[in-house]
Amino acid sequence: MRRTIIAANWKMNNLTGEVKNFFAEFGDTAVNSENEVVIAPAYPYIALASALSAGKNVTIAAQDVYPKAEGAFTGMVGGKMLADLGVKAVIIGHSERRRIFGEPNELIREKVKFVQENGLHLIFCVGETLPERENGSMFDVLKEQIYSAFDDNLTLAPEKITVAYEPVWAIGTGVTATPEQAAEMHTFIRRILKERYGYEDSRILYGGSVKPENIQGLMANEDIDGALVGGASLKASSFMKLVNFQAVK
Ligand code: PEP
Numbered sequence: 001m002r003r004t005i006i007a008a009n010w011k012m013n014n015l016t017g018e019v020k021n022f023f024a025e026f027g028d029t030a031v032n033s034e035n036e037v038v039i040a041p042a043y044p045y046i047a048l049a050s051a052l053s054a055g056k057n058v059t060i061a062a063q064d065v066y067p068k069a070e071g072a073f074t075g076m077v078g079g080k081m082l083a084d085l086g087v088k089a090v091i092i093g094h095s096e097r098r099r100i101f102g103e104p105n106e107l108i109r110e111k112v113k114f115v116q117e118n119g120l121h122l123i124f125c126v127g128e129t130l131p132e133r134e135n136g137s138m139f140d141v142l143k144e145q146i147y148s149a150f151d152d153n154l155t156l157a158p159e160k161i162t163v164a165y166e167p168v169w170a171i172g173t174g175v176t177a178t179p180e181q182a183a184e185m186h187t188f189i190r191r192i193l194k195e196r197y198g199y200e201d202s203r204i205l206y207g208g209s210v211k212p213e214n215i216q217g218l219m220a221n222e223d224i225d226g227a228l229v230g231g232a233s234l235k236a237s238s239f240m241k242l243v244n245f246q247a248v249k
Contacts, residue, residue, distance in 0.1 A: 002203050004219070005162060005226035006243045007038035007123065008233030009063060009091060009207075010045075018234075019045050023052035025236035028038035030057040033243045035226065038089055038123070039233075040203045043077050050086040059122065061089035064097060067107075079118045089121035091228075093149065095168045105148035112149045116156045123162045123228065124149060125207070126189070130169035138167075139188060146192055158199040163189055170208025172230055173245040179217045186223035212241035217248045 014022065019041060030037035030053075034046065040061035041049040049065045050060045066076035092115060093108045106213035115122045126145040146163070152160065165185050170177050177185075185206050193199040206218055207228035215227060 001249065002201060002225045004035045004247050005038060005203050005205055006035045006239075007040065007061070007091075007164075007205060007226065007228045008239055009040050009094070009228055009230050010042060010234060011063065011096070011230060012042055013234050014041060014045065016048065019048050020052065020163075020241075022234075022236045023049070024052075026056075026240060028056060029236075029240045031245050033057075034246065035243055038121075040089075040091055046082075046085045055147060059088045059121070060086055061091060061121075062087045063091050063094065065090050065092075065111060065115065067110045079114065082120070083118065086129045087120065089123055090115045091123045091125065091164075093125045093145070095125060095127055095166060095171060099168070105145065108145075109149045109153060113153055113155075115152070116160075119160075121160045121162065123205070125166050125228070127166040127168050127171075127208075133167065133169065133176055138185070140191070142185065142189065143192070146189070147196075150197060154197055154199070158193075158201040158220075159203075161199060162203045162225075163193070164205040164206035164207050165189060166228060172209070173195070174209050176209045176211075176218070177206070178213055179220060182218055182224060184219035186221060190223045203238060206225050210239055210242070212245070215242055215245050216248070219245070220249060222249055 004128045038059045040063045066078050069079045092111045097103045119204040132141050159184045203225035205226045210229045211232045
């Protein structure tokens, strides 16, 4: 049985006061939920979020990592810093990193390796753009993203390898994949994980304009094990609804 993950990606949002308000309101929501709760604040707020969520069943994640322990890498945050801050999971390959910062598959592969070497839970993002969906190449795009990161590069147990399917056209746009579109892609990813890597127990999350109003429909499919949420995770009131949701498969 794969446990549902509800993960928040705050991106470059939520300042000190907002982080404090969030956790004050969020309280014991994760303790009382049957879902696994992950929150990824921006780097400067990780320590605060860790402190405010201590003992509350929240896994604090980083939105990225530079794949070195420490050293002369101006502007970067590496493995030792994440460990020092109590980070237990890292998002890698988010489409904003691929697209805005030009992260190539080779660097993403290195990061995937590094996250595993450091024993952290990997949340690995894949997804096609709108033109790629329209020209029907979305399956090939996903294959390339997954193969280039995972082939001969998976060392952690399946439970610590999570894939987030995030169609780029659905991120932050208010447009959501239909449950059928999401299910088709998740089943495709599930088959790759099982047949190519022998990984049956990895979770596959859907991301792209998930909200309290649409989570139930999206999560109904057997192959959808939770959500990676941007906009609707910023305020505790809406994230709490997502964390409290119970999947009916
Ligand atoms: C994301 O960026 O991971 C995401 C899913 O964002 P949103 O929920 O805002 O579409």
